Amino acid sequence: MKNWLRTICSSLLLVPLLVxxxxxxxxxxxxxxxxxxxxxxxxRDLFLLEEELLFPSNTQVSVFVSMDVGEFFQLDSVTVQIDGKEVANYLYTQQEIDALVRGGVQRIHIGNLRNGEHELVAFFTGKGPHGRDYRRGATTVITKGLGPKYVELKIVDQTNNHQPEFDVKEW
Amino acid sequence: MRRALQILLLAIPLAAAGTVIAAAKQPQQVRDLHYGEVLFHFYQRDYFTAITHLMAAQEQELLRHHHTEANLLLGGLQLSYGLLDEADRHFSTLLTPDSDPELYGRVSYYLTRISHQRGFHDKAFSTLQKIGKSDDKAMQAEVAVLGANIRMALGQNKEAADSLEVVKAPEGWEEYLRINRGIALLRAGEIEKGRAVLDNLGTARSDSDEMKALRDRANLGLGYELLRAGDPEKAREFLNRVRLRGPFMQAALLGAGWADAELGNYENALTPWLTLIQLASFDPPVQEAHLAVPYALTKLGDQQRAIYYYDHAIRYYDSEEAELAHAISSVESGALLSMLGQIDTGDSGGWLRSNSTLEEVPAGRYLIDVLSGHDFQEELKNYRDLGFLQNVLDDWLENTEIYYDMVDARRQAYAQRAPLVRQRLLEADAETLGSRWHQLQVRLQEQTTRGDPLGLASSSEKQQWEKLDSVQARLRALPAEPRFRDMLDRATWLRGILYWQIQSDYRARLWGARKQLDTLKQAVDEAASRQQRLAGQLETARAGFDGYDARINALRERIRKLLPQIQTARNSSSNRIQRLARQELESRNQRLVSYRNQARYALARAYDQLAGNPEARP
Incomplete structure (x- = not known):
């Protein structure tokens, strides 16, 4: 029995507490x-090969979602349509929203488009100011050239009118 | 740059590991979308994806605005993902003592911490010296405790205690520093000083559960230390301070009983021990209490009750042994690993991540100590991380099979379309276009030299001019009558008007023609260039398809080479997990067998004593 006492003592005292x-x-x-x-x-090498094969740079188009502060808008989901066809419909987890608020950028869609002009429509759903249900759309015409096309859908807080704003930026 | 580093300071593996330092809440300003995408995965602690995307973006040169931060972030991600050596090498090339001191210190802190966790105490001690003094007091305290633990691991207990004495602890840290200092002093042989520190901590007031548990731990440790040192009276005093609703209640009750027993007060010893055996628990203190209760009754001369409780203890140990045998066979049959595999969430893992709950694991209640032990947890992380890698490569092996088909489909499409494209190229020969443009340029030069306005007349003007010429010729051929002469004059007048109109517009027409020719030149050049590119691509496309085949082959070969290595490592890991679990269960079994043997022996003795003392018979 005394042996057991010794075991307890050593396990309690000799093990560092924090590490x-x-x-x-x-x-x-x-x-x-x-x-x-x-x-x-x-x-990495496989990822690059996949991108090259499935989305060659001449036709590649990527759509990203970013968020600035996010005080006036609590994002639930984003839907993206290109030329009238839905290409992405994404429902966010709290962890993903936190990552966006902290400066992370999500690639919501990667696909292929021919050269020329295309209509891109994005719908943002969530809670707006005062916790009200909020759904807003943003439309833009993007021009696909020779290289890969990157489009950023930005959710920005407007402090002057306490409303969220939805911008589309072509890179 | 400074600001970026500040953000990074908070962002690097602290998000995963820090107990004090919260992850960055301040948004990062992203100037390259692909860098933001890496952050998106990093903030969700998906280190595997974050590292892959970061390395791919670096390869594609997509991080021009975040070149330095990306390199630092890669080191931090490697550290979080358990690539210690890689991170160490990476940071060594990026950071020097001349770099941002806080970042340098924090990176050194994590290298130290992980080296210590992995048992490389000398290396940990070496990087510890690089940490420097942080402005953050909580960080100072965390570094001090880490340093003390490293020194204790190296046997430098006195130095460990001294290092903790000089640190000014911020709120919430004082207790941790004190308990570690108390431990270091006891280990250094400075028993009185160590006891004083732990005694002081044991009476500290606290509202938080964490601090109350820490206080309990100090009191319990000190109580057992005094029991070992032969001071049961004082030991009882400290054991009495342990809360009856805390995590150390069972050990405290057992120790309190032993302290009373050491003082010869077996009646009092029975109170905590009887409380223990009423608990539906198989923890070591309860197991031991089953033996301690009849032992105290024997000492009190109550043989009948002692026999009852010895009998009760033997039944308890028998039933427990059967459970343990079942648990051992579960572990040996692989049920433990199968269960661990089922609760695997499939995340990419990393050494700074904690494992999820193991409540459903067979024999889990016996394995609490071993499962929560660092050794087991590290092995479990290895096992899971390797499983994740295996799944990733299996998926790729399947996907790349489809890539062959894709390349084949493109090859066939090429074979069908290439002749048609070649034909069109021949038809729309860019060289012909170029020579036609050159002819036009010569004509314009001649026109400029000649200066004849009619050379730049429009086609309708030329038609009108020719019509007037023809009208004049026909009128001249008619008899010389006045009415025909008037008509000829009118035609001559109209011809003059037309010529005047063309001539007055000549400069503008000449400028316009030059401009059109220049524009045409650009279009002709572009067409020629496109045609040249297309012709080149037609020639290289076939080689490109073969190149893809070669790349896919090489990558699949790498996958095939790695998969068995991962499987072997995973087998080693699973063997070690099973061995650790089996060792724990067998050691419990041995303890149980020992208790039961003691109970049987004591029971026999009690019967013998009862037989020798007829008055004590029922």
Whole structure:
């Protein structure tokens, strides 16, 4: 019985409180690290190949969503239509909204378009000022040229009228 | 730059790991969309995707405005994802003591912390020296505790205690510093000082559960330390301070009983021990209390009740042993790993992430200590991370199969369309267009030299001019009558008017012709260039298809090479997880067997004593 007392004492007193107990380094951890590194590099190369094959730069169009502050608008979902056809309809989690508010930018759509002009319509759904249901649309005509086309859908707080504003920016 | 670094300071792995330092709430100003996309994944702690996208964007040179931040962020992401060596190398090339001191310090802090967690205490001690003094007091305290733990791991207990003494703790940190200092002092052999520090902490008032638990822990630790040192009276005093609703209640009750027993007060010892055995628990203090209760009754001379409780204890241990045998067979049959696989959420993981609940794991109630142990948790993270990598590569292997078909479809489309395109190219020969433009230019030059306004007449004007010529010729051929002469005069007059109109507009017409020719030149050049490109692409397209095939082949080969390595590593990891679990269960089993043997032996002795003392018989 005394032995058990000693076990309790050592486990209570000798283990540092904030940093977990020490572990012996194992070869496996180094191996895992090495495998992770190799898979990441491979994943990058595969990702680039996929993009090249599925969305060649001459026809590629990407639509991004960003948010500035987000005090006057609590985003629920975004729908994107190009030339009248729905290409994205995304419902956001709280974690994703937090990421957007902190400066993250979401690529909501990647696809292919011919050169020339195309109509892009985006619908933003959520809660507006005073918690009211809010649905707004933004329409623009984008011009697809030779290189990849990037379009940013921006949700911006307008402090002068305490309303959200929805901008479309071509990059 | 400074501002970007400040944001980054808060953003790098602190979001995943910091207990004090909150993740950045201030929005990052994004000037490259792809950098923002990396942040989007990073803020959701999806490190695998964030690193992949960041490396891909760097490869495509899409991060021109965030070049430096992207490099720093990559180091932070690598650190969060458990690529310690890679992050270390990365930061070593990016950061020097001359860099932003706070960023340098914070990066060094994380390198230190992870080195320590992995057991590289010498390396951790080396990077600890690079951290420097932060303006953030909470960070100072966190660094001090980390430093003390590293020193204790290296056996420098006195230095650990001294280092904690000089730190001014911000609110919420004082207790942590004190308990760690108390531990360091006890380990350094400065028992009285250590006891004084823990005693002081044990009486501190606190409203938060976290601090109350810390206080309980200090009191419990000190109580057992005093029991070991042979001072049960004082030990009881500290054990009495432990809350009966806290996480250390069972150990405190057991210790309190032992303190009373050491003082010879077995009647009092029974109170906490009887409380313990009424708990529906299989934790070690309860197991031991099942043996301690009849032991105290024997000491009190109550053999009948002692026999009853020994008997009760043996049944309790038998039932528990059966449960343990079931748990051990579950672990050996792989049910533990299967359950761990089921609760795997499929996220990309990383060393700074915590594992999700293990409540559903078979034999989980026996494995609480081992499951919550750092060694097991690290192994579990490895197991899950490897599983994630395996899934990623399996998916790619499947997808890339389709890429062959895509490339084949394009190759066929090329074979069908290329002859048609070639034919059209021949028809709309850019060289012919170029020579025609050149002829036009020569004509315009001749026109400029000649200066004849009629050369720039429009087609309708030319028709009118020719018509008037013809009219004049016909009128001249008619008899010389006055009416014909009048008509000839009128035609001559009209011809003069027409010539005057063309001549007066000549400069503008000449300028317009030059302008049209210049515009035409651009169009002809563009057509020629496009035609040249198209012809070039037609020639290289076939080689391009073959190039894609080669790329897909090479990537699939890399996948095939990595998958067995991952499987082998995962098998090693699962073996280690099973071994750790089995070790824990077997050690519990051994303890249980030992308790039961002691109970049986004591029961036999109690029967013998009862047989030798007929008055005590029922």
């Amino acid at each position: 977990a107990a020490e572990t012996q380094p194992t070869g496996l951890q180094d191996e895992v690290q090495n495998l992770k590194k190799q898979v990441l590099e491979l994943n």
